[in-house]
Amino acid sequence: MSMSPEDRARKIKVIIFDVDGVLTDGQIFVIPGPDGKGIEAKGFAAHDGLGISLARLGGLRVGIITKRNSQTVAIRANDLKLEFIYQGQHHKLSAMNEIVVKAGIAVDELAYVGDDIVDLPILRVCGLAIATANARAEVKSSCHYTTPNPGGQGAGRDAIDFILKAQGSLERVIEQYLDAENPVAQQADVGTGNM
Incomplete structure (x- = not known):
């Protein structure tokens, strides 16, 4: 009998995202620079950023693997304090x-x-393979779960919510996050800090 996506999600300790089409809508804007070279710009969803904070509060370690090299991605990854x-x-x-090592x-x-x-090479071997709503058919058919939202429109958050919900920590983590944002809680040092 094969494991349900929820059973698989309960085991997860690390979540890794592709970038283009997953944390963005896949569009790559090339803005002409003064030196005649292009400056690359991408749009990232704020929902995903907050989701990454929730993931960390839930004990998940987070990272990205992308085929492209982009300064925009480096800036965003640093902003999100990604580990990998x-x-x-x-x-x-x-x-x-x-x-993994x-x-x-x-x-x-x-x-x-x-x-x-x-x-696909990663999706075929990892514990929980997640496709975005905008993923190619070949990708969806190899995955255990498909997000309700497309890349760049909250797919990253969908993936995190799915895992934390399966692990039974989503509601607690949300309350923890809200508490950490509360100045009174911060003064009382109840907040978790380390964001």
Whole structure:
């Protein structure tokens, strides 16, 4: 009997995202720079950013693996305080294997969120394979769960919510987050800090 997506989600300790089409809507804006070279810009969803804070409060470790190299992504990843940042990865599986070793986890404790065929090698082996609503058909058919929202419109948050809900910590983590934002709670040092 195969495990349900919820059963798989209960084991997850690390969640890794592809970037283009997952944390963004997949559009890449190239703005001409003064030197004649293009400056790349992407749009990221605030819902995903807050979701990453919730993931950390829930004890999940978070990272990205992307085929492209982008300064925009480096800035956003730093902004989100991501633990695992792999850019310029043509063979994403080797990056995943490094993360598994660094995190000291088994492959079935890693969730990956992808949208296109370059993500398939990881999606086929990881513990919880998640496709975004906008993912290619080949990707959706290889995944255990598909997010209600497309990339760049909250798919990352959907993935995190799904895992935390399965682990029974979503409501607690939300309250913890709200408490940490409360100045009175901060003064009383009830907030978790470490964001």
